[in-house]
Structures are given as C-alpha cells and as structure tokens.
Amino acid sequence: MAQNLDALRLALQHSPDNAPLLILFAEGCLDEGLIEDAEQSFQQVLKNDPAHAEARLGLARVALLQGKTSQAAVRAEQVLSDTPECAAAFLLLARIHITEGELSKAKAMYDKGIALNRSLADPGIEKDLHGVRPDSDDASGRKRAAMTSSGSFIESANDSADAEDDGHPRGGTAFDLGLADFEKPKLNFSGVGGMESLKEEIRMKIIYPLQHAELFKAYDKKIGGGVLLYGPPGVGKTLISKATAGEIQANFIALGLHQILDMWIGNSEKNMHEVFELARQNAPSILFFDEVDALAADRRDLRQSAGRNLINAFLSEMDGAESDNDGVLILGATNAPWHIDPAFRRPGRFDRTLFVPPPDEGGRAAIIEVMAQKKPIGELDPRALAKKTEGFSGADLKAVFDLATEEVLNGAMKTGKVIPLTTKDLIKAASRHKPTTKAWFESAKNYAMYSNQSGFYDDVLKHLGLMKR
Ligand SMILES: Nc1ncnc2c1ncn2[C@@H]1O[C@H](COP(=O)(O)OP(=O)(O)OP(=O)(O)O)[C@@H](O)[C@H]1O
Ligand SMILES: [Mg+2]
Structure with a gap:
C-alpha cells in the first residue's frame, strides 16, 4: 500500500485537482494512519467542489479517528441532510455510535445503510453489533437474506424449486446448516444475453477441462482451481456464474454475502470446511463465492484477530492441503477487486481472472x-x-x-x-435512467493506472482504450 501511495503522490503532482485521485490518496492515507495527509486531501477536493459528499464524509472519518466523535457525527449528518441516500454516511454514523457505546442506535443506522447498499456490509461492524437485535439469528431469515444478496437467484425462483427434484446433495451438512445454497441450475448460456467472448473464455478455462477429465488425467493435470470474475456492478457476474454450472449440469453451491458474513461473525473455520466438503462430495461442482471481497478483504482491521483464522481456513481449503479438490471449481465474483488480498491470487488459488465488461x-x-x-x-x-x-x-x-x-x-x-x-x-x-457503470470505471481506472500489479487490470485498461488490445 505504501508503494501505491507513492505512486498516487506522484500522480497528484501532475494532476493536483483530480478529485477521484485525491480521494483515493486520502483513503490510502487513512489506511496507513496518515490522518493529517488524508485531511488535507479531502479539503483540497472540497476547495473545488464544496458539495463533494465523499470528501465531506472523509472529513467526518478523519474527525472520528481524531477522537472528535461529536464533530464526526455532525459532519456525517450534514452529508445525510443533503444526500439522504448516502449509505456510507449511515455506516459511519453506526461506527460513531459504536464508539460511543450506543449499540442499538448504531444497529439502526447500520441497517439503514445496508438497505441502501448491501455491498457496503462490514464484517467488523456486524461483529460489534452481533446479538444487538435478536431477530438477526433467525435461520429462515438468514436464508431469505442470502437469496436477496444474490439478486438473480430470487428471479429464477423456478430453478430453486426444481432443485428439490434433483435430489438432496450428498453429505449435505453445510446445506442443512444453511451455510450454502445448493442446486443444479436450469439456467444456461442461452439465458444470458451477449457476453460472447466471456462465454468462450469460460468454455476454454472451465467447461472443456471439466468435460474432458480423462485427457487431463492422462497428462496428470488437476482439474479445478479458482477463477475470479470482476467488473462493474450489474454486468451479470452472478448470472453467468450460475449459468456456467447450468451449461455443464454441474452442481452449483453458492455462498452470498450474508453467508460469508455469518461465517465471519461465528468465526467458524469448521463451517468453511463443511462447505468445501459439500462441494467435493458432489463433484463435478462449482463452489461459488459471490462478492468474495467480503471474505478476501485486504483490510487491516479484518486481518488481525479472529477473522484471520477464517481467511487461513479458506486458503488452505482452496489449496486442497488436506483434501483433494479434483473436479471442484471455485468461482469468485467481485466488483471491488482492489479489496482482494493478493494472497488470494497466488497460484492454485484465484490464479485466473476474467474481466466482465459492460455489454457493447x-x-x-x-x-x-x-x-x-x-x-x-x-x-x-x-x-x-x-x-x-x-x-x-x-x-x-x-x-x-x-x-x-x-x-x-x-x-x-x-x-x-x-x-x-x-x-x-x-x-x-x-x-430517464442513468447508467451505473461509469462511477465504477472512475475508481477502476485509478487502480488500473497506479496499482496494476502483474497486469491484473490490463483488461480494464484495454476496455478504456488506454492499452492496446
Ligand atoms: N447478460 C445478461 N443477460 C440477461 N440479463 C442480464 C445480463 N446481465 C445482467 N442481467 C440482468 O441484470 C441482473 C443483475 O445481474 P447480476 O446480479 O448477475 O450482476 P453482477 O455483475 O453480479 O452485479 P453485482 O456486482 O452488483 O453483484 C440479472 O439478474 C439480470 O436480470
Ligand atoms: Mg453479483
């Protein structure tokens, strides 16, 4: 991160008023504990654009880190009075209330924020608020929530009803515990519009290997491993993952954001093991981690302490250290690839990445x-x-x-x-509708230009016409 900060600092020398760059730099400073630098950068943004919500919220975070909780609260509330839909402001208020020991207020703020933007779900806050309202433990509620977290699953209600016909999963402890959704999707590539080159890549990297298992055996090459799909929100990452399973009639075992967060909260490495076992016993199978950044987050506060055990459990399951993952394909989807800890991208883990662009x-x-x-x-x-x-x-x-x-x-x-x-x-x-992918590309462009380690973002740069195809 420190290296990235240097790169950003350099970039800012050339473009000192570039708001997205300033914000990125300020965020990086906050991660590194450089609070004053962060404060300056946020203020610089506000000089040019006094209404900039992200920068104003940034200053509220700065105040909180400086221990000025009431100033932080005032700032966050001001942002909300201008932009009542600002989910991040609700989350910050939740954090402020936690600092003040006002847990039920914090919970109310957190729930509002997540209702506006579920992708902001924060395991750290959830952990602090765990048990504040007892109804969050209700198992059926969890199942419902899990389905909502992966939009497309709700719509294809027919599919999930049919899942029963396909028989109960073998060794379904993880399924019975509600840790994962299990099905054999009816949806296949014909139900996914466009995405032709991505479909072709998926055929080459995922489908043919699973279909020609004997060839791979002959060459003593393992089938399976991990593929990470990343791209702007709403471009069909979840949809194509499910359709991939449908295309090869493989079992599809899906964990959504809430299921991942549940594991964080329960700190349950054992559950992680159950989920992988479910996938192994039902091979060929696709084990799908939706919004995998929630699990693979490269965030300091998560990496210390208990959460680290779950990450380690995930990585060692993925490495197949104790059990064989043959025939288990691990798919991850994210629209925040920059939050993914590089350890997740090492060989044998999510070592193949596919960029899912918005449709042409x-x-x-x-x-x-x-x-x-x-x-x-x-x-x-x-x-x-x-x-x-x-x-x-x-x-x-x-x-x-x-x-x-x-x-x-x-x-x-x-x-x-x-x-x-x-x-x-x-x-x-x-x-009357504003496209939602632009904002994503603004962030992605900065990461792609200033922290493109081992060409991870090459496809984004090509898409933006900043690199030759
Ligand atoms: N190629 C497509 N063909 C048909 N429908 C699509 C396609 N892409 C997206 N959709 C529609 O958009 C909805 C959202 O897609 P999906 O949930 O797969 O996006 P996502 O990339 O996973 O988004 P997020 O990053 O927010 O999770 C789908 O449920 C579907 O209705
Ligand atoms: Mg999705």
Whole structure:
C-alpha cells in the first residue's frame, strides 16, 4: 500500500485537482494512519467542489479517528441532510455510535445503510453489533437474506424449486446448516444475453477441462482451481456464474454475502470446511463465492484477530492441503477487486481472472432480446434501443424494462387491456435512467493506472482504450 501511495503522490503532482485521485490518496492515507495527509486531501477536493459528499464524509472519518466523535457525527449528518441516500454516511454514523457505546442506535443506522447498499456490509461492524437485535439469528431469515444478496437467484425462483427434484446433495451438512445454497441450475448460456467472448473464455478455462477429465488425467493435470470474475456492478457476474454450472449440469453451491458474513461473525473455520466438503462430495461442482471481497478483504482491521483464522481456513481449503479438490471449481465474483488480498491470487488459488465488461452494443441488443421474451412486446427494435443505452449494464437494462413496464401498466389499468410494450416506450424509459457503470470505471481506472500489479487490470485498461488490445 505504501508503494501505491507513492505512486498516487506522484500522480497528484501532475494532476493536483483530480478529485477521484485525491480521494483515493486520502483513503490510502487513512489506511496507513496518515490522518493529517488524508485531511488535507479531502479539503483540497472540497476547495473545488464544496458539495463533494465523499470528501465531506472523509472529513467526518478523519474527525472520528481524531477522537472528535461529536464533530464526526455532525459532519456525517450534514452529508445525510443533503444526500439522504448516502449509505456510507449511515455506516459511519453506526461506527460513531459504536464508539460511543450506543449499540442499538448504531444497529439502526447500520441497517439503514445496508438497505441502501448491501455491498457496503462490514464484517467488523456486524461483529460489534452481533446479538444487538435478536431477530438477526433467525435461520429462515438468514436464508431469505442470502437469496436477496444474490439478486438473480430470487428471479429464477423456478430453478430453486426444481432443485428439490434433483435430489438432496450428498453429505449435505453445510446445506442443512444453511451455510450454502445448493442446486443444479436450469439456467444456461442461452439465458444470458451477449457476453460472447466471456462465454468462450469460460468454455476454454472451465467447461472443456471439466468435460474432458480423462485427457487431463492422462497428462496428470488437476482439474479445478479458482477463477475470479470482476467488473462493474450489474454486468451479470452472478448470472453467468450460475449459468456456467447450468451449461455443464454441474452442481452449483453458492455462498452470498450474508453467508460469508455469518461465517465471519461465528468465526467458524469448521463451517468453511463443511462447505468445501459439500462441494467435493458432489463433484463435478462449482463452489461459488459471490462478492468474495467480503471474505478476501485486504483490510487491516479484518486481518488481525479472529477473522484471520477464517481467511487461513479458506486458503488452505482452496489449496486442497488436506483434501483433494479434483473436479471442484471455485468461482469468485467481485466488483471491488482492489479489496482482494493478493494472497488470494497466488497460484492454485484465484490464479485466473476474467474481466466482465459492460455489454457493447451487440451485447446489449442480445440482452434486450432475452429480456423481451418475458414481456408482452408490440414491435421491438433491439438495435435501436441498444444504440441509446451506451454504458448500460444488464441490470440497468432491466431497470429500463421495469420503468417502461410501470408506465404502460398505468395505462393498461385504466383500460383494463394489455397494452404491448414498444421500442418507443423503452427508449423513453432509458432516457430517464442513468447508467451505473461509469462511477465504477472512475475508481477502476485509478487502480488500473497506479496499482496494476502483474497486469491484473490490463483488461480494464484495454476496455478504456488506454492499452492496446
Ligand atoms: N447478460 C445478461 N443477460 C440477461 N440479463 C442480464 C445480463 N446481465 C445482467 N442481467 C440482468 O441484470 C441482473 C443483475 O445481474 P447480476 O446480479 O448477475 O450482476 P453482477 O455483475 O453480479 O452485479 P453485482 O456486482 O452488483 O453483484 C440479472 O439478474 C439480470 O436480470
Ligand atoms: Mg453479483
């Protein structure tokens, strides 16, 4: 990290008012305990843009670290009064309340923040707040939460109902304990629009090896290992992971954010072992860790203390130190690859990475066709809509369909007749929706330019046209 800070410092000399860079630098300083440097950088951002929420929140964090809790609270609340949807501000207030020993207030703030943005879930805070409200232990609640954490699973409710038909998993302790979701997905690549080159890469790296196990045996080469998918939110990382299992009729064992956090809280290396055993006994299988950054976080506060045991347990299970992982493919997905501890990317672990970009125009047209299959459509020109949705992720396109459907439904309710959706309705809805991938690329670009160790972010740079393909 210190090296990265030097690189950022150098970059700032060339571009001293670059807000994303300043924020990144300030965050790095906070990690390193350089509180005054962080404070200066946040203030520099505010000089040019006094309303900058991230910088204002940064100053609130600085105040908290300096022990000025009431100043920190005031600052965080000011941010919230201007941007009531700012999840990070709620989380900071939760932390402030924890410092003050006000745990139930902290819990209320934390829950609000997570409801706004679940990807901000913080094992450190959850640990502190564990047990503050007893209903968080309810097992069925946990299962529900786990499903919500991986959006696509809810929609494919048919799939999960069918999972029962496929028989109970062998040695299903982890499944019975609610540690993981187990199924044989019906969804395959045909249900995932576009992503052609990614599908091809997945075939080469994942599917063919599993299908030609005997060839690999002949060469005494192991099948399995880890692949990490990363990219902006909503581009279909979770969806394609599940479809990969469906494509080869492999068992799919999925752990979402909440299941990972549960393990953190319970500090349960044993549960981690159970989950891997479940995957081994049901090979060929795909063991999927969604939002794996929650587990692999390269954050100081998590790495000390108890949490470290869980990380070590995960790594040694992944290395197959005690048991054979043959036929178990470990997939991880994240939209915060920069939070992943490099130890996770060593050979034999997540040593292959795939960048999942937002769909290009052709990809968007394909996704639009897949989505249109579920709606009453009058006439549809997928290309025309694709042209108007530059930078949209699959999730953004879904939002466009939802918006347009709402509009048309309003009309339909008045007349009592089904009015088909048209391209025009969809284009109109698209103009009301802002694509969500831009902000991600702003952060990613800085990491890609200033901490691109062993070319990890080359694909991001290529996508941005900053490196030759
Ligand atoms: N290629 C696609 N084809 C069809 N639908 C898609 C595609 N990509 C995304 N979607 C839609 O967008 C939703 C969100 O996708 P998904 O949850 O897989 O994104 P993600 O990359 O895992 O996002 P996050 O980083 O937020 O977890 C899907 O449930 C699906 O409805
Ligand atoms: Mg996902």
